[in-house]
Amino acid sequence: LRSAAAGSVDAYLVLGGSIQREIHAAELAKQHPEIPILISTGSEDPCIWLIFQRDNAPMDRIWLEDCAQSTFGNFYFGMPILQQWDVRKVGLITSGSHLPRAMWLAQVLLGAHGIWVEPEIVSEQGVPGNQESWAKTGLDLGRSLVWAIASQFYQPECAGVRSLSSVDINRWRQEGFQCEHQGNLEASVPNPKSFLNVKNVF
Incomplete structure (x- = not known):
């Protein structure tokens, strides 16, 4: 882990729960287009797609995973993917209020596989959606200690992993979707007629 800590970040893991984190991820994608980004159970696919389109951020190295609850x-679910990418140092994108428990779990689960975790805190407006009780945090920490050992022999697979560039935005516009109002995504819909099919929450 010491050698990994001294190296540069070679992937970002975005914890779902706030669209601000995905906005920050788009900024990182522009600054470091060569670094892959995994967004774990974030906003709906079209919302993330619109953020990256609006910011002219590359999508080809952005991956979405929706198995985590x-x-x-x-x-x-994120650890096996990071291992497939041969990640040694991951940038963990989350919020300040979520940081302590996120770092505890990350250090246990990812550290057990030689992955150094470097937190990257995103400023929030309001309360992020993934607030969890300290009782559940304690339970998850206990599970993490057990899984840190078990994962040396078995790793789960998530069938819900796909590239952001594969999102069919036209199909989503026809079906309708909702985005957090903080994303200010209404201006990102290029066709006013298509906007009639998009159910945004403002």
Whole structure:
């Protein structure tokens, strides 16, 4: 881990729960287009697509995963993907209020596989959606200690992993979707007629 800590970040892991984190991820994609980014159970696919389109950020190295249902799940399903990428140092994108428990779980689960975790805190407006009780955090920390050992022999696979560039925005516009109002994405829909099919929450 010491050698990994001294190296540069070679992937970013975005914990879902706030569209501000995905906006920050788009900025990182512009600054470091060569570094892959994994967004774990974030906003709906079209919302993330619109953020990257609006910011002219590259999408080809952005991956979406939607199997996780908790902070523990973010790392449970994210770790095998990071290992496939041969990641040694990951930038963990989350919020200040979510940082302590996220770092505890990350250091246990990712550290057990030689991955150094460097937090990157995103400023929030309001309360992020992935607030979890300290009781659940304690439970997840206990599970993480067990899984840190078990994952040396078995790793889960998430069928819901896809590239952001594969998102069919036209199909989503026809079906309708919702985005967090903080994303200010209404101006990102280029065709006013298509906007009639998009159900945004403002």
